[in-house]
Amino acid sequence: MHKQLKASDVYDILVRIPEGKITTYGDIARLLGHPRASRAIGRILNNNPNPIVVPCHRVVMSNGKIGGYAFGKARKKELLKKEGLRFRGDEMPDFAECRANLAKLR
C-alpha cells in the first residue's frame, strides 16, 4: 500500500485560507501530492471534527459550483456570502478571482 492522505494535513491547509478566498478539492489533493484524491478530500472534510476552526465551507468544486457541505449547501452558501462571495444559483461568478493560490499561502 502507498502512503495515505492525512486528514490533519488537509485541515492544516484549510486554516490558512482567508475570508473571501476559496479553494477546490483538487487543489488540496495536488498540494498534498495525491493528484487523484479529490473525492477523498471531500470525504475527509465531511468528517471535519471542528467546523468552528476549520473552514470547510471555503472548499468548492473546480467547475465553479458550490459543492457539498455537511450542514447543507444552503448553509454553505450563506457562510460564503457573508465572506463576500457572490452567487448565481449554485454558480460562483468570481470563482477564478477568489481561488486561493495554495502554494503562496502561509
Next chain:
DNA sequence: GCCATGGCTAGTA
C-alpha cells in the same frame, strides 16, 4: 459499496 470530485467523451441544437 458508498461518496462534499474531476476529467473526458459523445454528440444535441
Next chain:
DNA sequence: GCCATGGCTAGTA
C-alpha cells in the same frame, strides 16, 4: 453522462 479514484463503513463468512 460516464467512470476512475481513494478513504471509509457495514457487515459476510
